[in-house]
Amino acid sequence: MxxxxxxxxxxxxxxxxxxxxxxxxxxxxxxxxxxxxxxxxxxxxxxxxxxxxxxxxxxxxxxxxxxxxxxxxxxxPPVSGGDGTERSEDDHRSSLSEHRTPDGMFMITKSPLSVEATTALVITANHGAALTFVGTTREMTGEQRTVHLEYEAYVPMALSQMANIGSEISERWPGVRCAISHRIGQVDVAEISVIIAVSSPHRGDCYDASRYAIERLKQTVPIWKKEIWDDGSEWKGHQLGPWNPLDNL
The missing domain is CATH 3.10.20.30 (Beta-grasp domain)
Structure with missing residues (x-):
């Protein structure tokens, strides 16, 4: 076949x-x-x-x-060592600039991210605590200088896995709301690559759910970043040893 x-x-x-x-x-x-x-x-x-x-x-x-x-x-792939070559012409990925789940809570986009817009998705009248995690491109890793990052995603599966994270959080912490926005394409130094917003009636669940969301994102969502340096590049993925996205946290 x-x-x-x-x-x-x-x-x-x-x-x-x-x-x-x-x-x-x-x-x-x-x-x-x-x-x-x-x-x-x-x-x-x-x-x-x-x-x-x-x-x-x-x-x-x-x-x-x-x-x-x-x-x-x-x-x-979990961690892939890139050789800095250009992508081939048969790249079939969607050219759309923004993709969302039907409920609007989870987004992948080529455009700059808004902390305010993502956080607003989880604000409700019954929640007194909201927490927003923001991931940005850092310039220095030890002595190595990053010029920019390039993110790639298997978009439909990535959105599905983000929605699964939201469902898992709802099961573990009933009532907690979660929204995730992730950027793909080129993300320059100090620009935002990911935003995770959670809200709940009380702050304790916010802290726990936010940490769970970012760790689960790194474990299950098929998004990769390529670090571009002055003298080369490398794809980065899961960095915590043997990788199994089917494991539970």
């Missing part, structure tokens, strides 16, 4: 394409078998492929997930 697999970040750069047509002749096919087959077929990206998770129909797939020809497939 012929499979179409979306690629992102360092894997896409290494293979020179963001949309891979791959023929698999044996059956049945599981997520684990597909990853290993891809690793053998593309040895130049084998380590990145093996450390990635396969997404099937915009959901992280356990190793034994059965693959069908009509499935929407994507390789989701």
């Amino acid at each position: 012929i499979l179409t697999i979306q690629l992102f970040a360092g894997i896409a750069e290494r293979l020179g394409t963001s949309l891979l047509e791959y023929e698999y002749t044996e059956s049945p096919l599981t997520a684990a078998l597909l990853k290993e087959s891809l690793a053998l077929a593309y040895p130049e990206a084998a380590s990145q492929i093996r450390s990635s998770f396969l997404a099937v129909n915009q959901q992280y797939a356990p190793a034994d997930t059965m693959i069908k020809p009509e499935d929407e497939l994507a390789l989701i």
